[in-house]
Amino acid sequence: MEDSLIAGKTLTEWKKAYPLLNKIISMEEVFWKNPKYQVYKEAVITARLNEENVRDAEERLSRFAPYIAKVFPETQETNGMIESPIVEIHNFHNQLEKMFNQNIQGKILLKCDNQLAISGSIKARGGIYEVLKHAEDLAIENNMLTMNDDYSIINNDEFRKFYSKYSISVGSTGNLGLSIGIMSAKIGFNVTVHMSADAKQWKKDLLRSKGVIVIEHNSDYSKAVEEGRKQSDANPNSFFVDDENSTDLFLGYAVAASRLKKQLDELNVKVDEDHPLFVYLPCGVGGGPGGVTFGLKLIFKDHVHCFFSEPTHSPCMLIGLMTEQHDRVSVQDFGIDNLTDADGLAVGRPSGFVGKSLENVISGVYTIEDKMLYALLSTLIDTEDIYLEPSALAGVLGPVQLFKSRSGRKYLEQNKLFHKMANATHIPWATGGNMVPKEIMESYYNKGLQISSEMGDMLSKLKKSKKF
Structure with a gap:
């Protein structure tokens, strides 16, 4: 493999150009500071999208709110607005510091997209928005x-009969399929979700219970997308939701930023030059974290710093950004297997649209081992009684890595942030979890307890041997 070409270079040449690749290929946890990161006024953000596009998306969601409130009773309290709470996780913050022997300055707030109505994940933002836009x-x-x-007039037999002439399809590792499938079926579309091999069985079962056609593929996310697109192209009345390149999905996610600002204002949380905001976003193909980052940058500009988090076995956005090859390379090209329990993040090739659009805007990317996801999962349950699926825990390690890693500290130093960190706010984005069946969540929790116990034993031994 050392001699085979990857985007025009041998693996040896890539490793020489980017030494961090050695650790990435070994599937070790790393923290990468983006050398192309620029201040807001200099950053190149895609010219096709701006504040007006995001405002248009927000207005569209407002138009659909009466319909949403009628067909999904769980949204009636919010008048049809699909939004999640944000909460301070003080006990977890304290436990993180103990677990990693690392002081974390500032406060940690959790953005609880695991509680989003309808499909229980961040995909309820972009996925549902794109279906609604197509329906409109x-x-x-x-x-x-x-x-x-x-x-709300859409909720009648005339509209359902009309929409039944049309089909929607999507390729998914799980959560995007849930949001697209549930929303499309409710409106009346014929909907097909192409699921990759790593998608959880309960997600497939739930979709089928809603009348969604689920096609399983013994391959990863990219193949599921390819097959979904191929099937959709054969039907003139079919619409394919393209998670890799869709500007509508992207804008649906971006709407989260203005809503987050209102929540921070209500909590009297300042975000300005002296009160920096750090946001840690689990990343699969990149659409969700990319859209949220875009929206946040439009509002907070240089005062917000967005980091993506990926499994050590699926660091596609990290490799795409670092090599500047984006979707021209995959993790498999570098001998990484793309096998992870974090199903929503099990993506081998990143979105070129997101990577190229935000390559000067993303502050950095860090990776996390699967076992760490489970340890953090059980710790969050024990300290805060908050239940997330494994992939959603990828963001909560961010504050630790920012302070503990050499690259994280270098980022703070270069951006003159060290003396401001006591006033900082850290927001890990909890991307999913409340639809996980109870017995499966219990198995996640027990696995996390076991891993935490093993980690504690290792830590104790290291301290005794004075290597720590």
Whole structure:
């Protein structure tokens, strides 16, 4: 493999150009500081999208709110707005410091997208938004709806019969499929979800219970997307949700930023030059964290610092950004297997659209081992009674890595942030979890307890041998 070409270079040449690749290929945890990161006014953000596009998406979600409130009773309290709470996790913060023997300055707030209505993950933002936009476009084109209507009228047999002429399909590792499938089926579309081999069985079962066609593939995410696109292209009435390149998905995620600002304002949390904000986002193909990052940068500019987190076995965005090859390379090209329990993050090739658009905006990327996800999962349950699926824990290690890793400290130093960290706010983005069946969550918890116990024993031995 050393002599085979990867995007025009041998593996040996890539390792020489980027020494960190040696650790990445060995699937060790790393923290990478993005050397192309620029201050906001100099950063190159895709010219196709701006504040107006995000505002348009937010207004569309408001138009659909009466419909959402009618067909999903769990959203009635929020008048059809699909949003999650943000909570301070003080006890977990204290436990993190003990676990890693690392002081973490500032406060840690958890953005609880695990509690998002309808599909229980961050994908409820982009996935549901894209389905709603497609439904609106079709209805307006066919003179069944105007933007001045009360959109709750969509909840009738006439509209369901109309939408039944059309199909929606998507390739997914799990959570995007849930959001697309549940929303599309509710509206009346025929919907097919192509699931990769790493998708959890309970997610497939749940989709089928909603009337969604689930096609399983004995391959990874990229193949599921490829097959989904191929099937959709063969049907002129089919719409394919392209997680790798969709600007609509991206904008649906970006709406989260303005809502987060309101929540921070309500909590009297300042974000300004002296009160930096750090956001840690689990990353699969990149659409969700990319959209959120874009929205946050539009609002907070240089005062927000966004880091992506990936499994050590699936560091596709990290490799794409670091080599500047983006979607031209995959983790498999570098001998990494893309096998992880973090199913939502099990992606071998990143979104070129996100990587190229935000390569000067993303502050950095760090990786996390599967066993650490489980240890953090059980710790969060014990300290805060918050239940997340394994992939959603990828963000909570961020504050530790920022202070503990050499690259993280270097980032703080270069951006003149060290003396401001007592006033910092850290927000790990909890991307999913509340739809996990109880018995499966219990198995996750027990696995986390076992791993935590083993980690504690190792830590104790290291301290006794004075190597720590």
